Amino acid sequence: MPAKSIIAARWVIPVQPRQHVLENHALVIENVRIVDILPTSDARSKYPDTPVTERPTHAVLPGFINAHTHAAMSLFRGMADDVPLMDWLNNHIWPAEAKWVGQEFMRDGVELAIAEMLLSGTTCFNDMYFFPNVVANIAQEMGIRAHVGLIVMDFPTAWADSPEAYFDKGLHVHDEVRSLSRVGTTLAPHAPYTVSDAPLEQVRTYADELNIPIHMHVHETSTEVSDSVAQSGVRPLARLNQLGLLNPRMMAVHMTQLTDEEITLCAEQGISVVHCPESNLKLASGQCRVADLLAAGANVCLGTDSAASNNDLDMLGEMQTAALMAKVTAQNAQALPAWQALEMATINGAIALNCQDDIGSLEIGKSADLIAIDLDHISTQPVYDPVSQIVYSASREQITDVWVEGIQRVKYKQLVNVDVDDLLQTARRWGERLTTS
Amino acid sequence: MPAKSIIAARWVIPVQPRQHVLENHALVIENVRIVDILPTSDARSKYPDTPVTERPTHAVLPGFINAHTHAAMSLFRGMADDVPLMDWLNNHIWPAEAKWVGQEFMRDGVELAIAEMLLSGTTCFNDMYFFPNVVANIAQEMGIRAHVGLIVMDFPTAWADSPEAYFDKGLHVHDEVRSLSRVGTTLAPHAPYTVSDAPLEQVRTYADELNIPIHMHVHETSTEVSDSVAQSGVRPLARLNQLGLLNPRMMAVHMTQLTDEEITLCAEQGISVVHCPESNLKLASGQCRVADLLAAGANVCLGTDSAASNNDLDMLGEMQTAALMAKVTAQNAQALPAWQALEMATINGAIALNCQDDIGSLEIGKSADLIAIDLDHISTQPVYDPVSQIVYSASREQITDVWVEGIQRVKYKQLVNVDVDDLLQTARRWGERLTTS
Numbered sequence: 075m076p077a078k079s080i081i082a083a084r085w086v087i088p089v090q091p092r093q094h095v096l097e098n099h100a101l102v103i104e105n106v107r108i109v110d111i112l113p114t115s116d117a118r119s120k121y122p123d124t125p126v127t128e129r130p131t132h133a134v135l136p137g138f139i140n141a142h143t144h145a146a147m148s149l150f151r152g153m154a155d156d157v158p159l160m161d162w163l164n165n166h167i168w169p170a171e172a173k174w175v176g177q178e179f180m181r182d183g184v185e186l187a188i189a190e191m192l193l194s195g196t197t198c199f200n201d202m203y204f205f206p207n208v209v210a211n212i213a214q215e216m217g218i219r220a221h222v223g224l225i226v227m228d229f230p231t232a233w234a235d236s237p238e239a240y241f242d243k244g245l246h247v248h249d250e251v252r253s254l255s256r257v258g259t260t261l262a263p264h265a266p267y268t269v270s271d272a273p274l275e276q277v278r279t280y281a282d283e284l285n286i287p288i289h290m291h292v293h294e295t296s297t298e299v300s301d302s303v304a305q306s307g308v309r310p311l312a313r314l315n316q317l318g319l320l321n322p323r324m325m326a327v328h329m330t331q332l333t334d335e336e337i338t339l340c341a342e343q344g345i346s347v348v349h350c351p352e353s354n355l356k357l358a359s360g361q362c363r364v365a366d367l368l369a370a371g372a373n374v375c376l377g378t379d380s381a382a383s384n385n386d387l388d389m390l391g392e393m394q395t396a397a398l399m400a401k402v403t404a405q406n407a408q409a410l411p412a413w414q415a416l417e418m419a420t421i422n423g424a425i426a427l428n429c430q431d432d433i434g435s436l437e438i439g440k441s442a443d444l445i446a447i448d449l450d451h452i453s454t455q456p457v458y459d460p461v462s463q464i465v466y467s468a469s470r471e472q473i474t475d476v477w478v479e480g481i482q483r484v485k486y487k488q489l490v491n492v493d494v495d496d497l498l499q500t501a502r503r504w505g506e507r508l509t510t511s
Numbered sequence: 512m513p514a515k516s517i518i519a520a521r522w523v524i525p526v527q528p529r530q531h532v533l534e535n536h537a538l539v540i541e542n543v544r545i546v547d548i549l550p551t552s553d554a555r556s557k558y559p560d561t562p563v564t565e566r567p568t569h570a571v572l573p574g575f576i577n578a579h580t581h582a583a584m585s586l587f588r589g590m591a592d593d594v595p596l597m598d599w600l601n602n603h604i605w606p607a608e609a610k611w612v613g614q615e616f617m618r619d620g621v622e623l624a625i626a627e628m629l630l631s632g633t634t635c636f637n638d639m640y641f642f643p644n645v646v647a648n649i650a651q652e653m654g655i656r657a658h659v660g661l662i663v664m665d666f667p668t669a670w671a672d673s674p675e676a677y678f679d680k681g682l683h684v685h686d687e688v689r690s691l692s693r694v695g696t697t698l699a700p701h702a703p704y705t706v707s708d709a710p711l712e713q714v715r716t717y718a719d720e721l722n723i724p725i726h727m728h729v730h731e732t733s734t735e736v737s738d739s740v741a742q743s744g745v746r747p748l749a750r751l752n753q754l755g756l757l758n759p760r761m762m763a764v765h766m767t768q769l770t771d772e773e774i775t776l777c778a779e780q781g782i783s784v785v786h787c788p789e790s791n792l793k794l795a796s797g798q799c800r801v802a803d804l805l806a807a808g809a810n811v812c813l814g815t816d817s818a819a820s821n822n823d824l825d826m827l828g829e830m831q832t833a834a835l836m837a838k839v840t841a842q843n844a845q846a847l848p849a850w851q852a853l854e855m856a857t858i859n860g861a862i863a864l865n866c867q868d869d870i871g872s873l874e875i876g877k878s879a880d881l882i883a884i885d886l887d888h889i890s891t892q893p894v895y896d897p898v899s900q901i902v903y904s905a906s907r908e909q910i911t912d913v914w915v916e917g918i919q920r921v922k923y924k925q926l927v928n929v930d931v932d933d934l935l936q937t938a939r940r941w942g943e944r945l946t947t948s
Binding site for chain 1: 586588589590592593594595596599623626627630631789791792793794795796797798818821822823824825828831832835836838839841842843844845846848849887888889890891892893894895896899900903904906907908931934935938939941942943945946
């Protein structure tokens with residue numbers, strides 16, 4: 075990779091400043107960073123010897139930040155559809171995980187997921203699963219940015235057998251991954267119904283000490299909320315508030331069950347909400363009040379959840395679903411306009427992960443994490459507004475190029491340095507194993 | 512095209528019988544029809560001299576039937592987003608139509624739309640727009656099946672200036688298109704709020720005489736319903752019932768506002784409901800009670816509406832949205848399982864159009880309207896259930912081949928005999944014209 079390079083596009087969509095579209099503009103990348111953004115004609119004269127990558131019918135924008143997934147579960151894609159959450163977890167997913175999850179499953183599942191994410195324009199993902207060390211190393215190898223969850227649960231799994239063990243292993247992973255340039259960590263207590271108060275208090279302490287986010291499923295279903303009230307007299311969000319966990323570190327995933335007061339609380343406490351519309355729809359969990367949260371000033375970002383309850387890791391599709399759903403949830407066709415949906419998929423995820431100084435928008439000084447989308451397609455012409463086109467019409471196959479830290483990871487729709495045939499063969503083999511088991 | 516040919520696939524999904532998946536099966540096509548369906552190994556020995564098209568990692572299934580669109584409006588794609596229905600119609604769409612719609616607009620818009628539909632697996636579409644004769648001729652030329660609406664409205668438009676004129680021109684078009692093998696007609700009164708009682712009675716009469724469906728927007732928004740009650744004391748559906756229009760010819764589009772009694776009425780009267788989830792979401796119109804309608808025994812099919820309120824004509828994406836939405840609308844994760852969503856996009860559309868003897872499923876004697884989808888992709892492996900994969904994970908770029916009446920219209924993702932660059936250039940020119948106006 076040359077030390078300096080130019081990417082020239084029909085449209086540059088920086089995301090910040092908001093609602094800007096820069097026509098016929100170029101980004102100048104030096105080492106890992108964006109060092110200039112200017113009209114392409116000016117770039118050619120200002121940097122005459124710098125090689126130019128021409129993307130003349132494309133929009134270039136920040137890479138997507140998938141703020142919630144369980145990457146390795148791609149091997150469970152389509153294995154158990156059309157069942158509600160607790161049935162799905164108790165009778166399908168948890169038994170399959172108990173049987174299959176180990177180093178090999180993790181490696182194969184994570185590689186498949188990262189390949190899919192890179193090809194569909196995701197440059198950073200926030201994972202919650204067993205063996206976060208495995209996830210971290212594969213992410214670094216494959217060139218995608220990742221935040222891995224140091225998971226905590228009350229009960230034993232393949233990863234650890236007690237809260238103490240979860241913390242011990244988690245802190246170990248946190249130390250191990252310091253040397254990986256594109257990897258961060260989060261404290262990841264699974265959910266209010268799987269983690270009791272004492273470990274949650276420790277989570278708060280460690281998150282503060284290590285200065286990392288907290289990544290947790292919260293208020294995913296009405297049953298979760300009513301069970302909590304029955305058991306402890308309070309809703310899970312109130313319980314988390316009492317434990318001091320509602321602060322800007324908190325990334326609360328799903329949040330489909332929110333009262334007006336809780337929405338105000340989210341905004342006041344500065345938590346981030348991670349919206350996963352396709353998962354919420356597929357599991358009939360509910361509809362997150364995204365427009366209301368944004369209007370109250372809360373940070374709302376976007377995630378796909380796992381490929382077993384979606385059933386893909388496609389952030390472009392997720393963005394479209396979010397933009398469409400929010401309008402009917404709010405009963406207002408002006409809710410969550412395209413530019414705001416794009417913010418959710420980019421800068422808001424960066425804010426949630428406390429990386430907004432480094433990624434999430436195309437600005438001088440930020441890391442060159444970006445993608446090109448070709449709008450010269452039958453389904454995305456004519457173009458009146460490229461942001462609208464991206465959110466409401468484009469499909470993942472139109473994503474042609476992906477750069478992470480200025481290194482091209484997808485070129486002309488092909489993964490660089492990844493043997494896709496090999497990945498597909500491995501996936502097929504897992505499919506046969508899990509089918510015959 | 513050879514008189515007889517074989518298509519051999521990894522999976523054949525016939526749709527009827529329902530919930531069947533035939534692994535490693537072949538279809539034998541002779542002239543326009545399916546003449547045999549059998550295991551591929553048997554096909555090779557039974558028809559040794561017949562050329563075989565191998566699709567070894569693909570599912571082959573009936574082509575999608577887009578049961579409601581306004582094809583030419585593709586030229587308005589993305590022109591006016593994030594506004595509610597009546598504002599969108601009154602302040603954006605109707606003025607633009609008044610300014611631009613004519614023969615040139617129709618030809619260019621319809622060609623663009625049909626190209627997009629063919630590439631994304633639609634083999635039959637049901638249109639409602641001005642100049643249905645233009646739509647019919649282009650559809651026949653481009654090799655897609657179409658039903659064109661003989662539109663009726665109270666007020667003048669580019670097509671006609673009074674109900675009498677609408678009927679006169681419509682009947683003329685009906686006669687003209689008899690000679691077009693792949694084209695049918697419908698009577699298409701726009702909506703309850705744009706067509707008064709007298710023309711609606713004539714619609715009923717003509718539909719019976721000509722033996723064609725009735726294609727109408729019904730109960731699209733709560734405002735439509737409350738306005739009707741304010742003006743006439745009855746909801747639009749009740750008014751249509753009084754006029755004798757609720758019968759098996761009726762294709763009622765949208766139907767987002769339905770009581771339990773109205774759902775029972777739909778099933779009892781044998782009407783078809785055309786569900787357009789992405790349009791309903793985008794315009795914040797409401798949520799059609801799809802699962803309740805199906806449970807009551809009503810026929811529910813699927814449409815994209817126009818590219819100006821979607822914003823694409825992608826039936827695969829529409830099917831996914833329908834399958835996801837229905838679960839949260841019904842608050843039941845088992846609602847609208849994948850196989851049923853596929854029926855909505857295929858056989859149910861054929862039933863609605865009264866073509867179920869000819870299209871909508873892969874059966875011996877039916878027309879060879881079919882598509883191949885390649886599931887050997889990073890985002891659709893491993894495969895446990897190909898129908899689930901198609902509905903919940905696949906994306907339109909995985910549609911590799913499309914046949915209508917046994918003639919291949921898309922081969923290896925390329926339109927046959929269509930100059931796509933020319934279409935794109937024409938679309939771009941229209942984009943510039945409409946932008947500077």
